[in-house]
Amino acid sequence: MSVEGVGEAALGWVWAHRDDFALGDDALAADGQVNRTWKPLGELTRVCASVSLCTPPAGPLHARARDLLDFAWQQTHRGELFGLMQSLEPFATYPLEIYAAFASAGFRSPGYEASAAVVARTRGWRLTEQYPTRRLGVLEAERHSGIRPHGSAAQALDRTWLGGLPEPWTFERAAGYALTHVVFHVTDWGLAPRGVPPGLADYLPHWLPPWLDTCLEARMWDLSCELLAVAASLPRPPEPAVLDDAWQRLATAQDSSGAVPEEGAAQDAAGADAGPDPYDFADCYHSTLMTVFAAALTAARQRDADHAGQHAGQHAGQGVPG
């Protein structure tokens, strides 16, 4: 199956399960589980924003991504809930980070942006203790939300695992998730490969192949998808053979429903004859979203390459991705 085919099937699963991303009554409750309410909705928005911006309007992913963005925006009462969250948890960063995903796709709430800016001017906000990767994300969220960033992105980058160019054999799961998000932040979620600083642009193509290979062997499908998205966010991607191999191995993990399980453990739990919808939402929604994300970016880079080939006078068909 083609890369876009894998992405299309995954987006089909997302569409069929969109109601599971809906915000319930507990989204505003003090004892609500943010990781089960706002987090999935924010991730849906983040992926669909990038997909809608990197796919051609007539392509198979575009219209559905736009429809899902409309759905997600409705869930926030067209942005009203962000102002409400601001009044309930004024120093939380996650509402701004989720809002920024909407804003990047053109869904905005001027009232929320104004009130978020008031909090972002405080020393307390600027001094919030958080992982360097997260800080980078908040800075980017501020930028996308019309708020003056509270610090330097370059400094925040230097403090991350990836920014320090670590020995690649020290890679583990946590470092992997940190590094993928650094790349997502500096490239505006894959839309601006030129945002990758030169040192990282050299470093990542060297070491993505063994990270991808071992994550796929360990059946860490979710992180594998994120690494594939990173590979498609670089100014110079790794060799095609590396990516072809990784996509083929990832495709073997995709269920006929389009779902991609987060890890091999979910596959083991589901067993061989698990029926039409073998995975719990929590066990597959993120990895399935990441599959869509990685596939859309990979196909976009293929189109770029085909386009460049045409401009170089080669016969590259009509730029239709494989």
Added chain:
Amino acid sequence: MPSNEVLEEVVRTENIDIDAALDPAEPDGVFRDSRECAALALQSGGTNLLLSPPTPRPKKG
């Protein structure tokens, strides 16, 4: 060693699978991630703030 003795030895050690030892298959990869202990966090276990993963990343368990 005279060559006929060598030959005897070869026969005697024939059942040793030399080729498997000379070109061994890769062992299965062993994957386990280093963990962090909540006791080192500044907050009580219920809050778990300093150990929470970056957003968005998948929730484990």
Added chain:
Amino acid sequence: MEQSSTSALLQGTVLDLASDVVSALRSGDHVRAGSTLTAGGAGEGVARAAVRVLGADALLPSVLLRVSPAPGQLAVFKDAVAAHPPRADAAPAVVWSHWAMARTLRRLEHPLTGPDAAEPAAEPGADWLDAAGWQTLTHQLAVLAPLALPGEECAVTRAARRRPVDVARGFVRAVRRRDWQQAAGAGRWLTLLDGVPDTLGLEAGLDFVRLMGGSDPRVVLQLEAARLMPAAVLL
């Protein structure tokens, strides 16, 4: 049963032999490399098979430290070369490891007695390495780590020199998979290659492999070889 107990005996003898080589590399005392072979613990056949499995590295102290091997050691090594030629359908790594042993004998100026030994054996091809992905390349090079010597010139070393980044990737993969033997073998190759990205952190990587896999003398053997390599001049 017999097969598995023989295999276990062979495996144990290989480990003992590797320990001897490590001791010799550390102390510069080549004689110690022969202690397993001369102690009479293993039967002759098993000892010879163990030397064949360890390959050219069985005489690594002589090659790297430029001292002559003890006569007994050399005799067992010659017997191992003679008793375990590659079969006609042998895998390339098997053919090459045998070639490496014969090469070592020639290098030590003790040509094998026999019709073919006076002439350097024809060098096998290394096309299978050129066709291999970086994972298989590194695995095979680690198996053929005895060929990783300063100044060595053959099709395998040329194939390795063409792909320093791929071998570095293989090192990362081996460490990630906790395959310390492959990591150590790949690390030994990397000390010889130009064009390895600095960000690999090879020196710290070799220390890490020793820390994690240092209980296996076959791992330590590769690391000691890597340590001596930059200073060593081939005999």
